[in-house]
């Protein structure tokens with residue numbers, strides 16, 4: 001897989017097979033997040049890997065899926081749910097760049113997972129106090145992002161933005177996803 005193929009394929013996935021993710025794949029995701037760049041090399045993020053079936057089951061009600069779709073379409077049912085999560089925590093007193101650091105680390109996690117065929121969904125619509133309590137996160141620290149992981153059980157395809165200009169992703173009758181992306185010329189200026 002070339003890097004460009006990885007970027008095209010590494011979309012958001014919201015339904016998964018129930019095949020377990022090998023420990024070495026999760027370890028590689030965490031390792032690449034660990035060594036990712038951070039502003040001033042501050043390394044104020046912490047990564048919690050939720051992989052036991054019991055703890056993974058307890059995470060499911062604490063995340064909210066697919067705001068653009070009705071829940072019966074966008075929320076994975078039992079048997080379709082992610083088989084692991086990685087939660088990114090920002091330590092108290094993190095500096096101004098920490099939010100950028102979260103994005104960089106999250107991207108390292110999802111691309112490393114996809115290299116092994118593991119799909120993901122970065123999740124910001126999460127029950128932060130609930131996740132903090134479940135995972136024993138220090139009260140002073142902030143649960144920032146959860147990343148759901150699993151082997152995809154659907155396809156996701158980039159499509160042009162429709163005439164209407166609507167950027168909402170949508171699904172077909174098989175619940176495969178289509179994700180409108182603006183054109184190169186709309187987003188890029190080369191001088």
Ligand SMILES: Cc1cc2nc3c(=O)[nH]c(=O)nc-3n(C[C@H](O)[C@H](O)[C@H](O)COP(=O)(O)O)c2cc1C
Nearest residue numbers: 011012064065066067121122123124125126169179
């Ligand atoms: C910071 C961030 C937070 C997100 N939060 C959620 C979320 O809480 N629930 C969800 O289902 N998808 C979430 N997504 C997934 C986006 O909806 C998805 O990235 C977007 O629709 C584009 O699809 P693509 O990732 O396949 O390009 C999030 C993505 C990002 C980058």
